Amino acid sequence: MCATCGCGEDGVTVTIPGHTHPHEHEHEHHDHTETVTLEQKVLAKNDELADRNRAWLAERDILALNLTSSPGAGKTTLLERTIRELSPRRPVAVIEGDQETLLDADRIKAAGARAVQVNTGAGCHLDAAMVQRALRTLDPEPESLLFIENVGNLVCPALFDLGEHGKVVIISVTEGDDKPLKYPHIFAAAELVIVNKIDLLQHVVFDVKKCCGHVRSLNRRAQILTLSAASGDGSAQWYEWIDECAKTASSRTPVDKI
Template identity: 55%
Template sequence: MCSTCGCSDEAATRVSLVDGPEPVHTHDHPHDHDHQHPHQHQHQHEHGTRTVLLEQDILAKNDLLAAANRHRLTEHAITAINLMSSPGSGKTTLLERTVGDLAGRRETLVIEGDQETWLDAERIRATGSRVVQINTGAGCHLDAEMLDRGLLELAPPDGSLVFVENVGNLVCPALFDLGESARVVIISVTEGADKPAKYPYMFRTADLVLLNKIDLLPYVDFDIDLCLDLIRRLQPDVELLPISATRGDGLDAWHSWLAAR
């Protein structure tokens, strides 16, 4: 149970190497829930304190696991890029293009995070890259333990590049350190230009912001100057790259950024 965002549950999380048909997941509840509450609950302050302490415990445990992940990745010269965005920004399309472009230069592997389905993982597998699917069930983000399990399943070789496509939303993924080498936030011109102001923590923690789908600028009402200004106010030193994952604009700069990592 994640008190930070209210998502759950750990039992429903599945980590699978995509090399065969999707397994059928069942979650039985053999126990009865016959638990009556004849008494009234009037402990608002106590419950509030418990919630804060639980949140602190969850984040502290996650940070310890993230530190262990980061140490292991560094020890084996593995670069892990945490890709975060709202749904539909073009993360998977960018990954398909990037994995294809980097083929033969550096071994590139992918960890896919979604609540359900193997759809994105199958798209990545079609590129020839090895991929692990993490289905979080009701969870709205990946955490350090999930990355650890994904890496164990994927077994990336020394010196490889691992992309982690986080669950699509702009809130909780920003709160959980995975132990990644860098954080990349993608925003597309089909979203509102005010997204950085509405979700500041996501952009404040970014190492790079990719403005995707710029090929659609002539057809959408998107104030690119406002968006970039809002990002700069939150993170003055963050790198910003306008790209089109479908048309290829700006991808050479994206590849250079990855190479520098």
């Protein structure tokens, strides 16, 4: 379980869209009395598995990106557009994380990519063990692009390395420009911050410059992009960023824990 939020792998299922049965696995359970000790053990075990995932991906020259956001920020819509526009030149696969349903995995499959759905039950984030199981089920092609769409949550995903090459944090203009200050750890861990739904700027109170300033106060190395996943405005710079990541993925190192 996660010592910070109480979630864990109880009830987790990994399912391929169109299959009638989830891929269940047995889990070990241990009792711990010290919360701090438990958290240290959980994160240490997670980091070990994340390193294995990273090595597995590197051996196959697969670029893996961990997409995080609040619910409804537009992760799946962005992935649908990305799949349609990038899959003709590079295989794309997706690990979908949600507490319940296969809805997003079905959308990804309809967009043209192979997908596997991880349902976390009461859990509020993916962890390296879940991703390891999903990788075994999905078995993405060598030299492919792998997106890991995390559960909609800006808290726990900041702590859990999945073995990805980088975290991408998506914020929509409907959420408020102070979101980075309220959830600093995830923005500090990001390699890219996307401000999405810019097509709605005329309808909401959102200061893009102020939001970017908040991100910069937490993380000077992260790139910041503005786009609309719905209309496609600004998507070219997102694809350019992905291409640049693909060129340098082999030399990337994990982001330090916050």
